[in-house]
Amino acid sequence: MNDALLEVRNLVTVLGQRTDILGRGLRGVRAVDGVDLAIRPGEIVGLVGESGCGKSTLARTILGVQREHAGEILLDGRTVGGLAPSVARQARKDIQYVHQDPGAALDPWWSIGRTLEEGLTILGNRSATDRRERVRRALTEVGLDPAMAGRYPHELSGGQLRRVGIARILVLQPRLVLLDEPTAGLDLSVQATVLRLLRDLRGRLGLTYLFISHDLAVVRALCDRIAIMYLGRIVELADTEQAFNAPRHPYTRALLAASPRLDSALVSDVPVLGEPPKPGAVPAGCAFHPRCNHAGEQCSHRKPESEMIAASHLVSCLRWRDLPAYTVPSRS
Ligand SMILES: Nc1ncnc2c1ncn2[C@@H]1O[C@H](COP(=O)(O)OP(=O)(O)OP(=O)(O)O)[C@@H](O)[C@H]1O
């Protein structure tokens, strides 16, 4: 995609690779295992998949705090991959990350204002007046009282902490925001206001999002496209409505069937059962085959390639042509 804001090609991230005290190499886990993804300016791309499939690792590699093992990362068509984390962050300052747990990401001893100013100081902004003004503006932007700058994290509600997490990156004027579970743990009404805020900020500030979530109903409401990840790979990528109305990968169907807020009992496919395999012990062939209702003989030894099966619909499954027609759950 040549008009992409961000593009990653065949990205691989290995975690836990090191040498033990006896000098023996530990192989590590391929938490991201050959991901291709392009995001256009202004788009919201959802990233879903079970816990441990590598969503946060992919985001942290794109951000540059985790070094990739192989593959390319392009921002505005320029290569920003292959750099050590210290330089990578500088080259990717247009990309910011909203942490999965905003409470844990904040220093309890620092006021909100000090935390928000810190990023600006790191970026070399020396004027205290300018920093304070930017913090005031960011707090207003996320619907908080600028006086909140004097408060401490423990004095804030979960919803307010999420807003602070978003304000914290807005002061840095990003173009691409990686949102890691930005509504997890919030009650439905607070969740709705955070989602409204994100949509509104995208419109007003021209932001682009990679939106990580477990909640398919939220993803459906917010995202333009959805990437479904399984054991470090994207197994299906489609426009949101296409992904929900005509999913082609058995794993996507199983995720939809297992989603409690999507009338699961009415979906024809059986939900995924049991735990996914450990990323250190990825099955041969298609990594999903031991849990797949539709696996055939070839699936246990042939690795599926990503196939473009329709305009902007990619699937990585050897058997997608043989799957039964998909029944969209009735919403009665
Ligand atoms: N430092 C590490 N060393 C080895 N393995 C790790 C390390 N950190 C994470 N992992 C493993 O890498 C895999 C991917 O983890 P990651 O946090 O990216 O998953 P996730 O999709 O974000 O999960 P969740 O939905 O629970 O946040 C997991 O299996 C995890 O156990």
Ligand SMILES: [Mg+2]
């Ligand atoms: Mg995560």
